[in-house]
Structures are given as C-alpha cells and as structure tokens.
Amino acid sequence: MSAAVTEPPASLAEDSPRGIDWSLVLRQITGIMRLELRRNLFSRRAFALYFLAFSPLPFFMLWAIMARREITYHEFDIEGPAQAVAGPFTFTFVLYVGSMLFLSALITFMSLYRTEILERSLHYYYLTPVRRWVLVVGKYCSALIASCTVFAVATAALFFLTCIPWGFGEMNRYLFSGPGLGNLVAYLGIAVLGCVGYGAVFLLVGLFFRNAIAPAALIWGWEAINFLLPPLLQKISVIHYLKALFPIPPSETFVAVITNPTSPWISVPGLLIFTALVLAFAGWRARHMEISYGGE
Amino acid sequence: MAVEEKNAIVFDNVSKFYGEVLGINRVTLTFEPGITGLVGPNGSGKTTLMNLMTGLLHPTQGEIRVLGESPDHPERLFSRLGYCTQFDSFPAGMNGYQFIYSFLRVHGFTASEAKKLSWQALERVGLEGAAKRRVAGYSKGMRQRVRLAQAISHGPRVLVLDEPLNGLDPMARAEVIEVFQALAEAGCHLIISSHILHEVDMISDRVVLLSSGYVVAEGEIGGVRSETMEEHPIQVLIRCDKPSLVASRLFEQDHVVEATLHDDHGGLEVRTRDADRFYTLLGEVVLAEEVKIETVTVADADVRAVYEYLIGNEGEGR
Numbered sequence: 001m002s003a004a005v006t007e008p009p010a011s012l013a014e015d016s017p018r019g020i021d022w023s024l025v026l027r028q029i030t031g032i033m034r035l036e037l038r039r040n041l042f043s044r045r046a047f048a049l050y051f052l053a054f055s056p057l058p059f060f061m062l063w064a065i066m067a068r069r070e071i072t073y074h075e076f077d078i079e080g081p082a083q084a085v086a087g088p089f090t091f092t093f094v095l096y097v098g099s100m101l102f103l104s105a106l107i108t109f110m111s112l113y114r115t116e117i118l119e120r121s122l123h124y125y126y127l128t129p130v131r132r133w134v135l136v137v138g139k140y141c142s143a144l145i146a147s148c149t150v151f152a153v154a155t156a157a158l159f160f161l162t163c164i165p166w167g168f169g170e171m172n173r174y175l176f177s178g179p180g181l182g183n184l185v186a187y188l189g190i191a192v193l194g195c196v197g198y199g200a201v202f203l204l205v206g207l208f209f210r211n212a213i214a215p216a217a218l219i220w221g222w223e224a225i226n227f228l229l230p231p232l233l234q235k236i237s238v239i240h241y242l243k244a245l246f247p248i249p250p251s252e253t254f255v256a257v258i259t260n261p262t263s264p265w266i267s268v269p270g271l272l273i274f275t276a277l278v279l280a281f282a283g284w285r286a287r288h289m290e291i292s293y294g295g296e
Numbered sequence: 297m298a299v300e301e302k303n304a305i306v307f308d309n310v311s312k313f314y315g316e317v318l319g320i321n322r323v324t325l326t327f328e329p330g331i332t333g334l335v336g337p338n339g340s341g342k343t344t345l346m347n348l349m350t351g352l353l354h355p356t357q358g359e360i361r362v363l364g365e366s367p368d369h370p371e372r373l374f375s376r377l378g379y380c381t382q383f384d385s386f387p388a389g390m391n392g393y394q395f396i397y398s399f400l401r402v403h404g405f406t407a408s409e410a411k412k413l414s415w416q417a418l419e420r421v422g423l424e425g426a427a428k429r430r431v432a433g434y435s436k437g438m439r440q441r442v443r444l445a446q447a448i449s450h451g452p453r454v455l456v457l458d459e460p461l462n463g464l465d466p467m468a469r470a471e472v473i474e475v476f477q478a479l480a481e482a483g484c485h486l487i488i489s490s491h492i493l494h495e496v497d498m499i500s501d502r503v504v505l506l507s508s509g510y511v512v513a514e515g516e517i518g519g520v521r522s523e524t525m526e527e528h529p530i531q532v533l534i535r536c537d538k539p540s541l542v543a544s545r546l547f548e549q550d551h552v553v554e555a556t557l558h559d560d561h562g563g564l565e566v567r568t569r570d571a572d573r574f575y576t577l578l579g580e581v582v583l584a585e586e587v588k589i590e591t592v593t594v595a596d597a598d599v600r601a602v603y604e605y606l607i608g609n610e611g612e613g614r
C-alpha cells in the first residue's frame with residue numbers, strides 16, 4: 001500500500017458550474033457506451049435480442065419456398081413474381097415489427113435501468129460526475145446501436161430470403177429495375193425507427209415499473225388499437241409513424257391496419273420528435289429517481 | 297458562514313421518510329474537514345444520511361449542501377467526492393481492474409489516465425495482485441477493498457465511507473485504517489460510518505452518534521463518550537465460571553461503578569461508565585484468568601441502544 005496521494009489528471013477539469021463542457025460529455029458517453037455495448041451485445045440479455053430478431057428466419061424461408069410453388073403470375077396480376085411476394089412480405093413484416101421487434105425493444109431497453117436496479121449496480125453510475133440525462137443518452141444510444149444493427153441485418157436477411165426462391169435473375173430485376181431496392185430501404189428504415197421509438201418508450205417504462213408485463217401489455221394493446229383512436233391520440237404511439245413508411249401500405253394486404261397514411265416527410269420527423277419527448281421525460285425521471293434498491 | 301460552507305457538508309433540518317418509515321428526522325449537522333465518525337446501531341440512519349448527502353436519496357424535508365453545492369448536481373459533486381456504499385454488489389463479469397477502469401472512463405478520464413489511476417488505487421488498497429481476477433471470486437474483504445479503491449480512484453477531496461471496515465479481517469482492517477489516515481493527512485475529508493464506536497474513535501477527530509434517526513450526540517470523541525456515559529452507565533450481565541474473581545479484577549477500575557454477584561455463583565452484574573475500557577479489560581481478564589464466559593449481555597433494556605453503538609452488536613471479543 002502506498003501512502004502517496006494522487007491528484008486527478010488535468011483532463012477531468014471540473015465541469016464548469018453553468019456551461020456544459022461538451023467534449024467532457026462526449027468522453028463520458030463513450031465511457032458509458034463501452035460498458036453498455038458489451039452488456040447489450042454479449043450477455044444473456046443479448047441472447048434475447050438475437051433470438052427474437054433471427055428466429056423467424058426459418059419460417060420466412062419455408063413460407064417463401066411454398067409461395068414460390070403456389071403463387072402464379074396470374075393469381076396476383078402483378079408484374080413479376082418477386083413483387084408478388086412483396087405484398088405478403090409487408091403483412092408479415094408488420095407482424096414482425098409488432099411482435100419480435102416490440103419484444104426485443106422491451107427486453108433490451110427496459111433492462112437498461114431495471115437490471116441494474118435488480119443487480120444493485122446502478123449507484124456506480126450515479127456516483128460519477130455524469131449528468132443524469134447524459135447517462136440516459138449513453139444507455140439509450142448503446143442499446144439503440146445494438147438493436148438497430150441486429151434488426152437491420154435480420155430485416156435484410158428476411159427480405160432476401162423471400163426473394164431468393166424466385167431466382168437471382170428475377171431478384172435482380174426486382175431490386176434494380178423494379179421497386180425492390182426502395183422497398184428494402186423502407187423496411188430497414190422501419191426496423192431502425194421501430195428501435196428508436198420503442199426503445200425510448202421502454203427505457204422510460206423501465207424507469208417507472210418493476211414488473212414489465214402489465215405496462216408492456218398495455219402498450220401493446222394501445223399500439224394495436226391505435227388506428228381506432230382519434231387523430232391526436234394516434235400521434236402518441238410508435239406504430240402510427242411506422243405505418244406511413246411501409247412501401248406497400250399493409251392495408252392493401254390482408255389486414256386493414258392503416259386508415260390514413262401520412263407522408264414519410266411528416267412521419268419520420270414526427271417519430272423523432274415523439275422519441276425526443278419520451279427521452280426528455282426519461283431524463284427528468286432519472287434525475288428525480290432515488291436509489292434505495294427497495295429497502296435493505 | 298458562506299466561506300465555511302464551501303468546505304463542509306451541511307444538513308439543515310433534514311428529514312427523510314421512506315413512506316411511513318422514518319429514515320432520519322430533523323437532522324441539523326455540519327461535517328467539517330477532517331475525519332468524522334458516524335456511529336449508531338443498525339437501522340439508526342447512517343446509510344440514509346450518507347445517501348442523502350450524495351444525492352442517491354432526496355430529503356423529504358430540509359436542505360443539504362455539499363461543499364456549497366446541492367447534491368442534485370452530480371456533475372459538480374462527484375469530481376470532488378467519492379462514496380463507498382454499503383451495497384456489496386458489482387456490475388456483472390468484471391475483474392477488479394476493469395471495474396475501476398470502466399467507471400473512471402465514465403467519469404470522463406482518457407484511457408491512459410484511467411489506466412494510471414486504476415493501478416494507483418489498486419495499489420493503495422493492496423490489491424494489485426488480484427487486479428486481473430474476477431470480482432465475483434473475491435473474498436468479502438477483497439470486495440470491500442476494491443470498492444474502496446473504486447471510490448478513491450478519481451482522487452476525491454471528500455470521501456464518504458459506509459461501514460468500510462465491515463467484513464475485513466484484523467490485518468486488512470489495520471491496512472485500510474492506514475489508508476484512511478494517509479488520505480486525511482493529505483487533506484481529504486472523511487466521513488466513516490460504523491455500528492461500533494471502537495472501530496472509528498481512534499481515527500476520528502469528531503463523532504456523530506445516531507440513534508433511531510436522531511442525532512443523539514456530536515462533537516469531539518471524549519466529550520461524546522462522557523456525555524453519553526454519564527447519562528447512561530451501562531449495566532452488563534456476565535455469566536461465567538469464576539464470577540468473584542472477575543468481579544474483583546473489574547472492580548479495580550474506577551469506571552466500574554458497581555459489581556453484584558449472582559446468587560447461584562454463575563455470574564455477575566456490572567455497572568460501568570466506560571464501555572470501551574470495560575470491554576477491553578474484560579477481554580484481558582478473560583484471557584489472563586482463563587475464565588469461561590457463557591454470555592455477556594446488557595441487563596437494562598433501556599440502555600441497549602447505547603450499549604450497541606458503543607460496543608457493537610456482533611459479539612466481537614473485546
């Protein structure tokens with residue numbers, strides 16, 4: 001044991017009382033993400049993320065192969081076979097986002113605070129010179145990066161799986177001469193924005209509730225009946241904004257989910273504003289939250 | 297006052313309730329530079345007080361100022377303050393070095409600074425050798441020390457330590473106390489809690505005694521001791537095999553006010569004004585005369601609380 005006393009290095013100049021030292025905040029967020037990315041990509045929680053994102057893959061494959069056998073040009077009366085799949089894909093993708101991505105966001109983002117409270121390790125963060133909202137942002141970003149990466153890869157995989165059975169020639173035509181590429185970009189956008197929106201919502205939920213089931217069911221129900229609600233209430237949901245991004249409105253498929261699709265130019269900023277509001281609320285909550293781990 | 301406040305931790309009429317449960321009540325206190333011992337039996341509000349001054353809890357009522365700042369501003373507080381909590385838990389899957397290093401990075405230190413500071417802190421608590429082992433495999437004492445290292449790693453001016461000696465063996469305890477003293481000599485302010493007065497009175501400049509959420513005494517260690525002892529001489533009941541011998545040896549001391557033998561010659565009752573010296577002495581007598589002790593308890597229930605925070609309630613041989 002040494003008796004020498006250390007002075008902290010100069011790099012951690014005390015955050016000035018009023019203004020924010022943004023380079024310090026950036027270093028802090030990096031520090032938070034170092035810890036959190038590891039948790040979100042290589043832990044038990046991460047297993048749920050991978051499982052939920054990729055488990056539908058075999059079913060898609062099976063379905064695509066069967067569809068290849070059954071669907072004929074005339075039945076669908078569309079230009080090409082790959083496009084014949086595009087409609088059903090949209091429908092399936094709505095379900096995918098509504099179940100797999102929803103659940104995954106629930107587990108990943110709700111765990112950000114919940115797990116640390118259960119494991120009694122949140123105070124280590126709370127005892128660093130990090131503003132509470134910076135911690136919210138750091139945790140949110142790391143979970144977002146993990147979720148978006150995994151779901152973008154999974155979405156692309158799903159998309160190609162449904163195309164491949166039609167042969168590469170047909171796929172090429174759909175992708176590069178037809179609307180295929182645009183559709184793919186749209187689906188990737190939906191996956192990413194789904195993570196953005198649901199992530200913020202469940203981060204917030206994790207700051208309020210110990211038990212996930214009741215709030216999750218409530219939110220799921222709210223999202224499901226969203227299209228029945230008055231326009232103002234519709235805006236307080238994630239699915240409302242995602243719906244507008246579907247290249248082929250799901251209403252033209254099997255279920256009439258969409259009533260009044262808005263333009264992506266409105267819905268993307270809309271979702272981002274919605275997310276920012278939710279995160280601001282989460283930051284406020286994090287600041288006022290106490291750490292007592294439910295009694296000693 | 298304003299200048300002093302910049303250097304102190306001030307509680308102004310602070311209360312904290314957990315729903316209906318009282319944590320602390322109407323505490324008005326100033327923690328000045330130096331080493332302050334915060335002593336009280338379990339449940340007396342030590343942890344509550346410390347969590348309040350570090351912003352982990354918010355007061356139900358009253359105001360707190362830490363070095364002139366509200367504890368609501370972590371960004372200003374924790375570059376100067378370190379808190380080693382009572383929670384014996386860690387983020388999953390890290391070794392000792394990673395644990396300290398990771399949170400230094402969260403502080404905002406660069407990689408090389410964080411590395412240097414981590415090793416310094418580990419060295420300071422004598423854990424360099426175990427740094428690359430998983431914290432999950434540490435003994436209780438090692439966990440205690442690595443948490444201490446984490447709390448001092450960023451070089452804070454004020455250190456808040458909740459029962460830091462708990463779970464340490466005598467060797468580690470002496471080493472850790474040495475660290476505290478070195479930190480204090482270097483100008484650190486330390487607030488150290490314990491449910492055993494004995495543990496902290498040697499190193500504290502000042503002691504605050506808590507009981508059931510109230511501050512019952514505060515001040516220089518001698519003053520606190522006599523204040524409480526004059527009011528509450530302790531009556532201790534000892535069951536042992538040589539009561540009259542014990543009584544005669546104990547009675548040689550001036551702090552022992554009264555000693556009564558039990559009728560069955562299987563024990564005695566002692567009243568003393570200095571619990572610390574009494575227990576030290578009792579330990580010596582027991583060893584020297586090879587007395588077999590059956591039980592040592594406080595006879596008077598009313599002074600039980602005082603007894604507990606003065607002597608501790610873990611049956612440590614004193």
Ligand SMILES: Nc1ncnc2c1ncn2[C@@H]1O[C@H](COP(=O)(O)OP(=O)(O)O)[C@@H](O)[C@H]1O
Binds near residue numbers: 344
């Ligand atoms: N999270 C909590 N919820 C309810 N009561 C609590 C909580 N934490 C502490 N208490 C109560 O507050 C009182 C003081 O506890 P604490 O500050 O932990 O004392 P100490 O650290 O001195 O043992 C006790 O009566 C305890 O039961």
Ligand SMILES: [Mg+2]
Binds near residue numbers: 339342343
């Ligand atoms: Mg305690």
